[in-house]
Amino acid sequence: MLRFWLKALTKPALDLTLTTHPGLVTRIIERPGAVLDDVALAALVEQLRIVAGRTLAQGALSYGVFSGERERLSQTIITLITEKESGKPIAFNALAQMRVSLNGDQQEVTHLGLVMVDPDQRGRGLSGVLYGLTVLVLFIRGGLRPRWISNVTQVPGVVGMVCQTFSEIYPSPDAGARQSFAHLTLARQIMRDHRHVFGVGEEAGFDEARSVITNAYTGGSDDLKKSFAAAAQHREPHYNAFCESTLDYERGDDLLQLGRIDLPAARRYLIGQLPRASLPGLLGAGAFLLLQRLVLPILYWLDDGRRFGLLRPRPSRQRL
Known part of the structure; x- marks a missing residue:
């Protein structure tokens, strides 16, 4: 049982699915270029291009996620909204994590990225989810640190x-x-x-x-x-x-x-922009992420059969 929870809590990247609006599903997937196979990655990029094709009156975009390059998509977090029944993509946001140096420390800046919404779906409050939800999830996972x-x-x-x-x-x-x-x-x-x-x-x-x-x-x-x-x-x-x-x-x-x-910003978002329908799913995901952040170190200490960084497993008493 301990190993089961360790496996669940130590996933290499976020991949959450939440119901944020009636009839719609929001998926947050972190670093898809690093975790998805070729078929799944191509399908995801095609969904983004479908939304872009519906959004742009003419022309096309050639940078970032639209290139389909694994390197680019390995530095990206995709928030994709689809229709629950048909699976049709209707909106997305492509966030990027940028490594910077501040006060002598290496930090990440989360770039809010490109947001596109199918013109037929505008006016449903999707922008609030696309711009804020993923950042809020990252904030929770980071232990509520600004x-x-x-x-x-x-x-x-x-x-x-x-x-x-x-x-x-x-x-x-x-x-x-x-x-x-x-x-x-x-x-x-x-x-x-x-x-x-x-x-x-x-x-x-x-x-x-x-x-x-x-x-x-x-x-x-x-x-x-x-x-x-x-x-x-x-x-x-x-x-x-x-x-x-x-x-x-x-x-x-x-x-x-x-x-x-930070905490005041998270409060403003929860009160003013987050759709009510997404609260149950977000609370569940938030509890799990906090569990991952706060309880996982204890589980590391209790599991004496695996190595975690500087922690070493207990030597076996059996002689070979």
């Missing part, structure tokens, strides 16, 4: 959602928003080492003080460029005004937002 997130967008609706959900967001039009040294340090590293994550070419510029990427749609994300009028607006006008005054939409600018998920 973790950095990043977001690259020119869409006012997304800018406002990120500002209202996460903590210490910069840039933001909200009162008290400021660029700390940590914000600037992380932004510099992301623009130096991780442009490929969000499809920004080397020729794009970066205004450090405003955290604005200039001429951003040149590295594979070309077909995502929008005019201000075509970009989804936020219900609170000051986010729309901030984007319109800060970004040059004709040139193709993006905001590089950085912030953190």
Whole structure:
């Protein structure tokens, strides 16, 4: 029995399936390029391309998950929403984990990534699940320790959602928003080492003080460029005004937002954006992840037949 629970708790990556809306299923799969076989990986990429084909009026994307490269998909967390009965994919988010250095320590920044929703399914509150649920699950699995997130967008609706959900967001039009040294340090590293994550070419510029990427749609994300009028607006006008005054939409600018998920952010998300239908599944998954984080070390100590890092198994008393 002990070995059964050890096997369950030591899975190499997340692969959770939750009911988040009536008739819909949300799957969160971590590092699919590292854990799925060729057939399963090809099927997953095809589901993402189906959603993209329904979302983009013309053109195609060639960066990140759409390339189908195992290396890229080994650094990604996919959140995929499908219809329960038909299995038809209708929305997804592709998060990326970026390794950075901050205060002498190696850390991971979770990039909120590309979100796409089938036009026929918009207005059902799917964006809240796609942008926040996986980050919340990672936060729980990490023992409720604050973790950095990043977001690259020119869409006012997304800018406002990120500002209202996460903590210490910069840039933001909200009162008290400021660029700390940590914000600037992380932004510099992301623009130096991780442009490929969000499809920004080397020729794009970066205004450090405003955290604005200039001429951003040149590295594979070309077909995502929008005019201000075509970009989804936020219900609170000051986010729309901030984007319109800060970004040059004709040139193709993006905001590089950085912030953190912490306990206050998790509370805001649970109260304000998480669909009620997903609470039972999330509570069950959260309890299991906390069990994995808090109880697993005890199980390691109790199992004296296997090696875990510096812990050694008990020597056998039998002579060979």
